[in-house]
Amino acid sequence: MSDWVEISVIAENGEAAESVAQILQRYAYQGVSVEQLDIPPDTDDGEVPPPQRMVVRGYLPQNERIEAVKEEINAVLSLASQLVPFAMPEYRVVREEDWAEAWKVHYHPIRIGRKLVVRPLWTEAELQPDDIEIALDPGMAFGTGTHPTTQLCLEALEDMVRPATQILDLGCGSGILAIAAAKLGASHIWALDIDPIAVEAAQANCEQNGVADKITVQTGSLDSVITSARRFDLVVVNILAKIILQLCEQRLGETVRPGGRAIFSGIIESQVEEVEAALRKTGLEPSGRRQIGDWVLIEAYRPST
Structure with missing residues (x-):
């Protein structure tokens, strides 16, 4: 059973996040995710604050090439960071049996617009009478509401x-x-x-x-x-x-x-x-x-x- 290496990069704005995502898509298994950081769960006024920082995540198979792949990613990101603002990547090992669950800790219910509430299947959200709830398990597909x-x-x-x-x-x-x-x-x-x-x-x-x-x-x-x-x-x-x-x-x-x-x-x-x-x-x-x-x-x- 193989383990996985999670790579995460914090970007200071949307342009930087897109640049990082385009780079990591060349390496990450089943693509990457881009999420807004520091979203207050279940914001009372229904307004999601403008994104200050974004995090781009992807997963790499931990095999005999992982160190070479990490070196290559670091080199490409280092060059790109001279043009747009983002931090250098962080890596952590995720066991195969935990991989499918690892990214779930980053998602919480959020309110969007006047009455939409998006929540992960593994959490509950407090709803108002007119709320429209969307319950998701995105798997590795793009689209979590964040x-x-x-x-x-x-x-x-x-x-x-x-x-x-x-x-x-x-x-x-x-x-x-x-x-x-x-x-x-x-x-x-x-x-x-x-x-x-x-x-x-x-x-x-x-x-x-x-x-x-x-x-x-x-x-x-x-x-x-x-x-x-x-x-x-x-x-x-x-x-x-x-x-x-x-x-x-x-x-x-x-x-x-x-x-x-x-x-x-x-x-x-x-x-x-x-x-x-x-x-x-x-x-x-x-x-x-x-x-x-x-x-x-x-x-x-x-x-x-």
Whole structure:
């Protein structure tokens, strides 16, 4: 039975966190997680404070190459830290039997927006009468509610979802956004991800939250949507700016019905203008922004004519 090495890097802002995540994704098993540090559990006023610091985590197999891998990671991060502010990595060994549980200690119930409460399955949250609870076990899939990009999407969905809304969640991760949309009243959500592990986690979370009848979770990509000829009232894309740019070149705007809307998150402030220009080229018109710290969500619509 093999052990694992957890690597964690504290970044001072969103730009630094994205830089670290892009580096660690080359090495970490099943990707990395990015979370906001120091979130007060169950914030009374429903407002999650702007992120001051982020932590990026990943897991490396502890094998005969681990010391060489750590040396390489340290060297690459050392160079990158000269451009953006973050600390050098910390490492700790996690036993195989504890690996699946190790990251759970970092997650607690949080309030987002006016009435959304996101809690891990292994904890309980104190709810108000009008609260909408989302209970998650994200597994190794992205989407726990602690990342500002996810928080921005949840706040946008709370404002934008209406009864009978047909929604596409492209890159669904743990399913958190699809579940929120279903509980906010959307009629149906098509949740796609290219990662089978994410699809499995999302399906389990949909069932846990009692909304599996309103959400279709499948392994798939933008091409799956384009070739299906399906178009949506609201499209949600919470990935990374560079992926959104690539998708714009692959007819992303066609997924939105004329008159429909879309939200794009995973974008840092310095990338906004480039992303908005790409959205215009794919037939969408940016109409608003939401921001937490360095992270920005772009709202857009597809003109009716």
